[in-house]
Amino acid sequence: xxxxxxxxxxxxxxxxxxxxxxxxxxxxxxxxxxxxxxxxxxxxxxxxxxxxxxxxxxxxxxxxxxxxxxxxxxxxxxxxxxxxxxxxxxxxxxxxxxxxxxxxxxxxxxxxxxxxxxxxxxxxxxxxxxxxxxxxxxxxxxxxxxxxxxxxxxxxxxxxxxxxxxxxxxxxxxxxxxxxxxxxxxxxxxxxxxxxxxxxxxxxxxxxxxxxxxxxxxxxxxxxxxxxxxx
Amino acid sequence: xxxxxxxxxxxxxxxxxxxxxxxxxxxxxxxxxxxxxxxxxxxxxxxxxxxxxxxxxxxxxxxxxxxxxxxxxxxxxxxxxxxxxxxxxxxxxxxxxxxxxxxxxxxxxxxxxxxxxxxxxxxxxxxxxxxxxxxxxxxxxxxxxxxxxxxxxxxxxxxxxxxxxxxxxxxxxxxxxxxxxxxxxxxxxxxxxxxxxxxxxxxxxxxxxxxxxxxxxxxxxxxxxxxxxxxxxxxxxxxxxxxxxxxxxxxxxxxxxxxxxxxxxxxxxxxxxxxxxxxxxxxxxxxxxxxxxxxxxxxxxxxxxxxxxxxxxxxxxxxxxxxxxxxxxxxxxxxxxxxxxxxxxxxxxxxxxxxxxxxxxxxxxxxxxxxxxxxxxxxxxxxxxxxxxxxxxxxxxxxxxxxxxxxxxxxxxxxxxxxxxxxxxxxxxxxxxxxxxxxxxxxxxxxxxxxxxxxxxxxxxxxxxxxxxxxxxxxxxxxxxxxxxxxxxxxxxxxxxxxxxxxxxxxxxxxxxxxxxxxxxxxxxxxxxxxxxxxxxxxxxxxxxxxxxxxxxxxxxxxxxxxxxxxxxxxxxxxxxxxxxxxxxxxxxxxxxxxxxxxxxxxxxxxxxxxxxxxxxxxxxxxxxxxxxxxxxxxxxxxxxxxxxxxxxxxxxxxxxxxxxxxxxxxxxxxxxxxxxxxxxxxxxxxxxxxxxxxxxxxxxxxxxxxxxxxxxxxxxxxxxxxxxxxxxxxxxxxxxx
Numbered sequence: 001x002x003x004x005x006x007x008x009x010x011x012x013x014x015x016x017x018x019x020x021x022x023x024x025x026x027x028x029x030x031x032x033x034x035x036x037x038x039x040x041x042x043x044x045x046x047x048x049x050x051x052x053x054x055x056x057x058x059x060x061x062x063x064x065x066x067x068x069x070x071x072x073x074x075x076x077x078x079x080x081x082x083x084x085x086x087x088x089x090x091x092x093x094x095x096x097x098x099x100x101x102x103x104x105x106x107x108x109x110x111x112x113x114x115x116x117x118x119x120x121x122x123x124x125x126x127x128x129x130x131x132x133x134x135x136x137x138x139x140x141x142x143x144x145x146x147x148x149x150x151x152x153x154x155x156x157x158x159x160x161x162x163x164x165x166x167x168x169x170x171x172x173x174x175x176x177x178x179x180x181x182x183x184x185x186x187x188x189x190x191x192x193x194x195x196x197x198x199x200x201x202x203x204x205x206x207x208x209x210x211x212x213x214x215x216x217x218x219x220x221x222x223x224x225x226x227x228x229x230x231x
Numbered sequence: 232x233x234x235x236x237x238x239x240x241x242x243x244x245x246x247x248x249x250x251x252x253x254x255x256x257x258x259x260x261x262x263x264x265x266x267x268x269x270x271x272x273x274x275x276x277x278x279x280x281x282x283x284x285x286x287x288x289x290x291x292x293x294x295x296x297x298x299x300x301x302x303x304x305x306x307x308x309x310x311x312x313x314x315x316x317x318x319x320x321x322x323x324x325x326x327x328x329x330x331x332x333x334x335x336x337x338x339x340x341x342x343x344x345x346x347x348x349x350x351x352x353x354x355x356x357x358x359x360x361x362x363x364x365x366x367x368x369x370x371x372x373x374x375x376x377x378x379x380x381x382x383x384x385x386x387x388x389x390x391x392x393x394x395x396x397x398x399x400x401x402x403x404x405x406x407x408x409x410x411x412x413x414x415x416x417x418x419x420x421x422x423x424x425x426x427x428x429x430x431x432x433x434x435x436x437x438x439x440x441x442x443x444x445x446x447x448x449x450x451x452x453x454x455x456x457x458x459x460x461x462x463x464x465x466x467x468x469x470x471x472x473x474x475x476x477x478x479x480x481x482x483x484x485x486x487x488x489x490x491x492x493x494x495x496x497x498x499x500x501x502x503x504x505x506x507x508x509x510x511x512x513x514x515x516x517x518x519x520x521x522x523x524x525x526x527x528x529x530x531x532x533x534x535x536x537x538x539x540x541x542x543x544x545x546x547x548x549x550x551x552x553x554x555x556x557x558x559x560x561x562x563x564x565x566x567x568x569x570x571x572x573x574x575x576x577x578x579x580x581x582x583x584x585x586x587x588x589x590x591x592x593x594x595x596x597x598x599x600x601x602x603x604x605x606x607x608x609x610x611x612x613x614x615x616x617x618x619x620x621x622x623x624x625x626x627x628x629x630x631x632x633x634x635x636x637x638x639x640x641x642x643x644x645x646x647x648x649x650x651x652x653x654x655x656x657x658x659x660x661x662x663x664x665x666x667x668x669x670x671x672x673x674x675x676x677x678x679x680x681x682x683x684x685x686x687x688x689x690x691x692x693x694x695x696x697x698x699x700x701x702x703x704x705x706x707x708x709x710x711x712x713x714x715x716x717x718x719x720x721x722x723x724x725x726x727x728x729x730x731x732x733x734x735x736x737x738x739x740x741x742x743x744x745x746x747x748x749x750x751x752x753x754x755x756x757x758x759x760x761x762x763x764x765x766x767x768x769x770x771x772x773x774x775x776x777x778x779x780x781x782x783x784x785x786x787x788x789x790x791x792x793x794x795x796x797x798x799x800x801x802x803x804x805x806x807x808x809x810x811x812x813x814x815x816x817x818x819x820x821x822x823x824x825x826x827x828x829x830x831x832x833x834x835x836x837x838x839x840x841x842x843x844x845x846x847x848x849x850x851x852x853x854x855x856x857x858x859x860x861x862x863x864x865x866x867x868x869x870x871x872x873x874x875x876x877x878x879x880x881x882x883x884x885x886x887x888x889x890x891x892x893x894x895x896x897x898x899x900x901x902x903x904x905x906x907x908x909x910x911x912x913x914x915x916x917x918x919x920x921x922x923x924x925x926x927x928x929x930x931x932x933x934x935x936x937x938x939x940x941x942x943x944x945x946x947x948x949x950x951x952x953x954x955x956x957x958x959x960x961x962x963x964x965x966x967x968x969x
Contacts, residue, residue, distance in 0.1 A: 009573060010481050012396025016660045050658075052394040055481030111389050111653045141393070141655040208657045213675070213790075215663075 001027040003227040004043045006073070008034040008064050013050035013086065013207065020207040020223050021047065027227035037068040045082040045226040046073055048089030050141070050205060060103060060144045061091030070096050082126055083199045084226040087142055090190065090201035099191045099201045100157070100164055101149030106142070107183030113141040115216075116181055116204060117171040118189050122160065125197025127167045129221035135171070136218040138204035140181065140189075145203040147184040154186065164193035168202050200226075241268050251278035251454065257610055264604045272542045272590065272598040277605060279454070279508035279546055280515055283766050286609035289732040290764045293742050297749045301758040303721065311352040311432055311504055313760025314424060315722045317786055319679050322429070324358035325421035327366075327687065327726045327782040329765035333475045334416040338383025343391040343478040345418040347550055350395060351504035354487050355553065357430040357494050358422025361661055362674045363392050364401035365418050366687040366726075366780050370411030372642045373960030377406065380414055382956045387478075388418070389653040394480035395487070399654035400665045400672035401685045404952070405643035409691065412770025417726045419687055419782045423676055428494055432503035434517035434525055434556050434582045439500055441525060441580040443510075444569050445486045445552040447535040452476035452509070452548025482551040482574075489572040490553070496568075498561035505552040511545045513554045514588055519606035524583035529592045533575045541592040556582060616738035621696050626813065627820040628884035631935040634819055635860070638890060639947050641818060642955060644857050646868060646948040649956065664716070668869055669796035670852050671712040673787065683721070684785035686712035689728075691776035693816055693824035698740040698777040700824050702747030704816075707832045707895060708855040709783025710755055714836045715851035715897060717793040717843035718785025723752060725762035725781055730774020732766050740777035741766070748779050754829035755836065776822070787844065794843055798850040798870045798900040804863070804920045805899050807851075807912050808835050811858050811891025812883040818857050819886070825893035832895045834915055839897050842911045848899040858890040859920075860930055860937070862898035866923070867941045868948065873925035878918065878932050885935035 003021040007014045014031070022029030030040055034053075039046065054063040064070060070092065077083045077098055085093040093099045106112055115137055120130040130136065149157070156162045168190035170179040179187040182203075190202025206219025248258040251274060261269055261277045269277060283289060299307040305322050306314035312326035330345025346363065353360050365388055369377050381404075392399045397420065434441065452475065493499050501521075503513040510532070518525045529541045539547075557565045562578060569576035583589070590598040638644070651667040663682060664673040671686040688709045694701030710720040725748060730737040752759055768775045787793055808831065811817075816825035842848045850870075852862040863874050880888045887893075900923050901908060909917060929938040954960075 009485055010394070012394075012484065012658055016658070019660060051396060052481055052484070055394070055479070110386065111393055111655070113393075113655050113657065114652050139657055141657060143393070205657070208660055211660070213663065214657075214660060 001044055001228050002042050003027045003029050003045045003047060004032045004039055005029060005047045005049055006032045006034060006069055008053035008067065010053045010055055011049050011051035013205065016207045017047045017049045020210045021227045024210050024220065025224045025227040032069060034067045034069050037072055039072050039076055045084065046076060047226060048085040048092050050087030050089060053088055059095065061088055061095040064092045065096035074098060077194050077199050080196045080198050082226050083194070084126065084222070085201035086205055086207065087203055090203055091144065093199065093201040098199050099193050100153045101147055103144050104146045104148050105144050106146055111143040112182060113139065115139050118168040118204065119171055121166045121169055122192065125192060126200045126225050127192050129225035137216055138206055138219055139208050140204045142203055145184065146182045147188040149185060158186065164191055167192040167200055244268050244274060247271060248274050248278065251275060252282060253278050257281055260610060264601065264608065270598065272545065273600055275542050275546050276511050276598065276600055279511045280605045281609045284507050285512050287764055288610045289612050289614055289766060290727065290741060291611050292613055293745045296745060297759040298753050299758050299760060304758050304760060305426060306429065307758070307760050308762070311355045313722065313724060314356060314429060315760060316426065317676060317681060320426055321676060321679065322424045322426050323421055323683055323784060324353050324356045324424050325419065325724055325782065325784055326352050326761040327417055327419040327724045327780060328352065328763045329726050329728055330416045330418060331413060331728060331765050331768055334384055335380065335414050337475040338380050339387040340475055340477050342384040342387030342416050344476045344550055345416050346388055346391040347478045347480065347483050348506050349418045349420040350397060350483065351506065353420045353422040354490060355430065355432065355502045355504045356424060357428050358424040359491060360397045360420050360422040361659055362421045362672065362683070362685055363397045363399045363419060364672065364685050364687050365416065366403045366689060368410045368415035368691065368778065369406050370414065371408040372406045372955045374408065374411050377960060378956055378958040384416055385650055385653055391478055391480045393655040395484050396658050398656050398658050398662045400656050400662055400674060401687055402647060402650050402666060403687050404647055404650060407691060407776065409776040412773065413768040413775050415728050415778060417687065417780045419724070421683060421685060421784065430494060430499060430502050432517050433501035433521045434523050435500050435521045436582055437584045439559055439582045440557050440562050440578045441582065442555040442557055442565060442576055443532055443552065443579045444555055444576045445574055446479060446482050446549060447533040447575060448539065448544055448547045448552065449535045449549045450539065450543055450547060453543060453546045476548050476550050478550050485572040485574055486551055486553065489569045489574055492568045493565060496564065498557055498565050500556040500558055502553060502555050505554060507548065509546060509548045515602050515606045517554065517556065518588060518602035522586065522603065524585045524587045524602060525580055526583050526589045527580040527591065529590055531577055531579045533577055541590060541597045545590065614732050614738045615735045616742050617735040618739045619736040622821065624815050624823040625820060628814060628886045631885045634886050634890055635937045638857050638860060639944070640951060641857065642951055644861055645951040647952060648949065649953040664795045670715040671785065673716050673795055675790065680790050682787040682790055684713045684716045684718040684787065687780060687782050689778050689780040691778040692818070692822040694740065694744060694777040694779065695822045697824040698743035699747035700826050702744040702779045703751035704827060705779055705781040706748055706751035706755065707827060708853060709781045710832065710836045711839065711853045711855065711895065711897060713783055713785025714840035715843060715853060716785065716787065716795060717840060718787045719840055720755060720757050720836065721784050721786045722757055723759045723781055723783055725759055725779060727762070727764045728768055728775065728778040728780060729766050730769045734774065737774050744777050744779040748781065751829065755833055792846040794846050794849045796850045798866055798872060798923050799902065800872055800924045802849060802900045802902050802923045804874055804876055804923055805901065805908055806859060806878065806896055806918050806920055807839065807899055807915055808896030809894040809916050810878060810880045810896065810918065811887050811893050812880060813887050813893050814891050816892045817890050819890055827895050835895050835897065838912050838915055842899065847903055847911050848901040851897050851899045854896045854898060855892055858892050859898065860889040863928065863930060864944060866898065866900065867928045868945055871941060872923050873927045873941050874921065874923055875925065875929045876920035878920055880933060883933065885933040888932040889930060889937070
């Protein structure tokens with residue numbers, strides 16, 4: 001168990017992820033720099049942390065997607081290595097096309113930080129840490145978390161038997177199906193994809209709810225699954 | 232350019248001095264200190280250093296009266312921020328600072344750069360920020376500018392703090408027509424430092440290299456410090472916009488990480504933020520503290536605009552910049568650490584021993600000024616002060632129902648979810664409770680089982696009736712809030728927001744406010760370790776309420792067993808401390824202020840802290856603003872549980888019992904039996920009010936009854952702030968249609 005947490009300029013949840021992967025889950029947690037072109041030997045899981053990489057210039061995650069380390073992360077994911085993108089990390093996964101779609105500014109136009117209820121949809125690969133249909137509570141903290149995607153891709157995602165599936169869905173939704181929280185299409189909070197469902201991206205922060213002292217532990221299973229590698 | 236070209240006659244220089252904000256007397260003093268007629272560059276530097284903002288010339292005399300010593304004080308006032316020892320080899324470094332004038336002119340950038348500035352003040356000391364907070368005062372809820380200012384200020388704080396990656400855990404927001412023309416934006420930050428790795432703003436060691444690091448210098452904010460020391464007139468805000476700086480939180484985050492990397496290695500002598508008055512104040516303060524001099528090559532300063540003059544470079548207030556004094560031999564390493572984070576790091580000068588700051592531009596000496604006299608011997612005024620007669624208190628005890636309806640939609644004491652939800656409160660994974668959930672925010676100190684509490688308090692209304700007592704009560708309320716979370720009050724940072732000190736009655740409120748604050752701190756045995764002063768908060772000759780803000784930091788020395796505000800179904804509710812008997816000092820009627828006995832507060836703080844820390848009570852809450860009613864409403868709203876309470880007080884009106892705040896008290900919830908409650912609070916008056924539970928909130932006081940379902944109370948309070956932000960300052964009460 002060796003989890004790598006990538007630090008980009010502007011990442012601000014990298015230290016939190018290192019803390020949870022190392023001190024809470026008990027994995028070996030190592031820091032990786034955005035300019036590195038290879039991941040350290042023996043890494044079993046990679047976390048792309050939240051924050052404002054490159055100051056959110058152009059679009060959130062867009063410049064990070066072209067950094068040297070992301071080429072290595074893509075190779076790692078293609079070989080079935082576990083990759084978890086949290087918040088800004090989810091944006092990077094979409095921008096680098098490891099997952100489809102994009103994250104647009106929240107419907108209300110401002111940053112939202114609060115606890116949200118979500119349903120875990122499939123129990124595959126990295127989300128196998130949860131039961132299908134399980135309700136989990138995690139905090140969100142983002143300004144650009146409204147998932148958008150073209151209709152055909154959405155249809156494939158929603159079919160539930162394709163290579164990319166909805167991992168987490170916000171429970172509170174509008175009549176058109178969008179998330180009440182931020183307007184996210186079909187209430188999508190996170191996706192799971194990759195050759196063996198080894199890539200998960202989500203807007204909520206599992207690392208912020210992995211310890212009792214913080215009032216919730218629903219994120220621990222995902223952090224543990226990542227740090228231990230996909231099932 | 233030659234020096235001759237810069238030298239000018241006495242007359243034209245006096246004209247220029249007046250233009251940049253110096254008085255005629257100050258110009259004379261400048262000539263004395265300099266031993267010559269200062270040139271234009273020198274005058275610019277002097278005017279910035281001697282501005283109210285940098286020199287505290289109207290308040291210095293009185294600030295000296297504040298207690299700043301204590302066993303736990305590691306760094307007191309005078310540095311970028313104060314540091315208090317919390318044990319285990321760690322200290323907490325904190326400060327609160329105003330950004331009032333810029334936030335009124337340009338709310339998003341004004342508030343953002345206020346946050347950026349206070350964060351830099353904290354992390355230059357070697358600390359990593361773990362908590363931010365703010366205290367905001369806007370004009371009346373239905374004033375035409377309030378929606379725009381509220382939205383902008385909250386967005387500015389949100390944009391900056393969230394991107395930087397500090398949790399914003401406490402916010403206090405109120406609305407009052409006294410702030411229609413001058414809003415208050417007081418920003419607070421707290422960081423944790425290893426006690427053996429503290430850095431100061433010093434320029435020691437002859438020949439040591441001076442580095443400029445961070446963002447490039449532009450023409451923004453030139454004379455910002457002077458602007459911040461000025462008063463407004465109607466529609467002034469547009470004309471002053473160019474003096475407001477633009478913030479880049481991304482750059483500041485890089486600066487934090489590069490500085491942290493430097494702190495971890497033995498490469499630095501001193502470090503100072505370029506805040507108000509930019510390069511000028513940082514260089515002069517560092518040299519002054521060390522008794523050294525500095526040689527500065529302005530042509531080497533990185534700029535983002537071409538053709539910037541020496542004058543502009545010295546006075547720019549571009550954000551996210553710092554001055555470092557490195558150890559000789561470590562130059563290459565320092566540059567490497569900053570370049571790794573993509574930041575400029577340029578050697579622009581060196582430390583000298585002649586006590587002079589010498590400014591060079593392309594090899595030509597364009598200014599020579601003595602460091603210490605400009606920093607330490609700035610004019611100090613004992614401005615005349617004279618107490619205005621306080622209006623007599625007029626009781627308005629009737630109309631219980633009306634007061635209750637008003638209290639429910641009181642924008643200043645309502646649900647702040649709309650504000651808090653825009654702040655990332657959890658980054659850092661150390662936030663245990665935020666200020667929306669409890670009387671104070673609680674943030675764990677990394678690598679320890681301890682936590683700090685944060686609360687920002689001011690009593691503008693009370694101060695407008697009695698600034699001395701109002702200043703004291705801000706301290707008392709802060710201490711009570713800390714105690715309600717099981718923390719011992721540790722120390723204070725103050726932000727003194729006042730009007731025009733050249734008006735004797737306003738000056739008197741400044742003197743009284745400082746003395747009251749200092750008196751209360753002495754009574755409770757806590758030091759004031761940092762702060763700032765914001766004067767000239769006046770528009771068209773009308774000053775704001777005297778508003779000394781207190782940022783109270785408390786310490787929970789062991790989190791095990793401490794109950795962090797978790798009332799439980801079926802528990803008893805008690806009032807600890809004397810019940811209110813009049814509306815003096817309440818939010819009802821004209822501003823007024825009752826006097827609290829310091830010994831009563833000290834005992835209440837002490838017993839409450841012990842009971843919460845020992846787990847004997849599950850929650851405790853203050854009654855300082857809208858009284859018992861407020862504390863009960865907050866208990867119900869935060870827990871979602873109902874409360875059934877009754878209190879009858881001989882000789883008092885129902886309104887006074889419910890909404891009064893003329894005596895210090897707290898409301899606690901507990902599962903202890905009656906005898907054990909009396910034992911826990913021995914020596915203090917206690918009265919059982921009722922029980923927690925059900926889904927309705929009921930208060931029976933002296934024959935009057937107020938009751939409502941908890942859901943209705945939550946609904947009535949829930950949208951109040953958002954409504955104001957969206958331009959609907961009209962209060963909608965319970966049972967009225969929205």
